[in-house]
Amino acid sequence: MKPCAFQFYTPQTLEDALEALWEFTEEGLSVKVLAGGQSLMPVLNMRLATPDVLIDLNGLENVLNFIIPDNDHVRVGALTRHYQLEASPLISRHVPIITEAERLIGHVAIRSRGTIGGSLAHADPSAELPLVASLLNASVTLRSKIETRTIPAAEFFLAYLMTSLEPTEILTEVTIPTLPGRSGQSIQEFALRHGDFAIAVAGAQVTVDENSCVANARLALGGVGPTPLDMSAGLELLIGTQPQLEDIGRLVKAICQDLEPDGDIHADSAYRKDLAETLSTRALATALQKSRNK
Amino acid sequence: MLEKSMTYRASYTLLVNDQYYSVVEVEPRLLLADVLRDVLHLTGTHLGCEHGACGACTVLVDGRPVRSCLMLGVQAQNKEIQTVEGLVDPGGALSPLQEAFAEDHALQCGFCTPGMLMTAKFLLENNAHPSRLEIREALSGNLCRCTGYQNIVNAIERAANAHSAIKGSVAEG
Incomplete structure (x- = not known):
């Protein structure tokens, strides 16, 4: 199908974009902000969204496309494309899980256009970058004409395809903590074919102390709830230990016990839960292995 | 405004x-x-x-x-x-990639072929000697519903080899 008719606005400055979004919204028009279009364009083509106005951010490459190290964080502009993240030496050194995640995102043509800001704002709970943002508790900067606020991922993802972005706000930047010393990261997913939407996906980060005992462990899951789920709270039992694969498996099983994922045509609830356990165990074990090699 | x-x-x-x-x-x-x-x-x-x-x-x-x-x-x-x-040169001759598709019967109805060709062009420009696995991964975003993928992979492999053969002969000459 084809998109419905809309008015098209291409701001050349961020201020112009924020002003336009503010005014159109005030006028009661429905507005969509277009970044890479790899999620929004299908939604428009299928007429699941029929906005009055489309504001295209692609004229703002010069201000919204960047990867900048900043102490123990990396700042990434919302319009940074997947292929750029995939190829960035800075990202592979400081947030290697993103390099791994990018290889799982769609296909090469999707990665040519799709952006980090678009992926987070779309908030598909089985998508890779929302999972990584939740795992690392990255923060997002949301700007409107009158206000700029920076909030953690945990407060950004509200429900299936729903975020705390206000109608007058644009996501402009993502701030991601860098990999600490003696740490490893891993993302594991299951999809029907390479590049398809994940049925379930798990991400983990493990830090060990000088005795190779776990000092900190984080785990997040996608595809098994309305948002990416931070499961880290259940991992305290690993602290101070040198867990074997069976120990991790046992703990993960306990943590995942209360999951109640929705089933769909691709996988029923029990299968998704099973995948969540297997992928979590793999992700934690792989991250632990990597942390010991650092 | x-x-x-x-x-x-x-x-x-x-x-x-x-x-x-x-x-x-x-x-x-x-x-x-x-x-x-x-x-x-x-x-x-x-x-x-x-x-x-x-x-x-x-x-x-x-x-x-x-x-x-x-x-x-x-x-x-x-x-x-x-x-x-x-893809064709100004005289109308097929590119080596298209020749390879014809040679290896890499198309039947031809509907997916333009997308396959453009995807393969990008692959070969960035990786002159892809493995069969790399070819398959590059094509993973392109669906074919009739020919099957084997001949498409064969054709891209043939085009890569033909390209290096041409380069080789130029180097020797």
Whole structure:
């Protein structure tokens, strides 16, 4: 199908974009902000969204496309494309899980256009970058004409395809903590074919102390709830230990016990839960292995 | 001020296969694929699913493969677009990649072929000697529903070998 008719606005400055979004919204028009279009364009083509106005951010490459190290964080502009993240030496050194995640995102043509800001704002709970943002508790900067606020991922993802972005706000930047010393990261997913939407996906980060005992462990899951789920709270039992694969498996099983994922045509609830356990165990074990090699 | 710069109709210039085209007074909602096919009458680019799943409409934008159904025509201004029509040389001879597709029976109905060719062109430009696994991974975003993928992989492998054979003979000569 084809998109419905809309008015098209291409701001050349961020201020112009924020002003336009503010005014159109005030006028009661429905507005969509277009970044890479790899999620929004299908939604428009299928007429699941029929906005009055489309504001295209692609004229703002010069201000919204960047990867900048900043102490123990990396700042990434919302319009940074997947292929750029995939190829960035800075990202592979400081947030290697993103390099791994990018290889799982769609296909090469999707990665040519799709952006980090678009992926987070779309908030598909089985998508890779929302999972990584939740795992690392990255923060997002949301700007409107009158206000700029920076909030953690945990407060950004509200429900299936729903975020705390206000109608007058644009996501402009993502701030991601860098990999600490003696740490490893891993993302594991299951999809029907390479590049398809994940049925379930798990991400983990493990830090060990000088005795190779776990000092900190984080785990997040996608595809098994309305948002990416931070499961880290259940991992305290690993602290101070040198867990074997069976120990991790046992703990993960306990943590995942209360999951109640929705089933769909691709996988029923029990299968998704099973995948969540297997992928979590793999992700934690792989991250632990990597942390010991650092 | 905003009213004026809002567009219900758009006129723009596109650079397709090294040739400039004027697109006059069209709705901005026209997809790049629609502009190529219906306005510029470059119907070599095929439109299958219209939501980015099948890959038939893949073209190169500034040298990278892009779904022309997931980009608006108006967004392709000031970019260099390459479509399947641009693969043949000015005399009309098929490119080595197209020759290899013909040789290996890598197409049957031909619907997916433009997307396959443009995706393969990008692959070979960035990796002159891909393994069969790398070829399969590169093609993973392009669906074929009749020929099967084996011959398509064979053809791309043949094109890569032919290319290095040509290079080799030039080096020797």
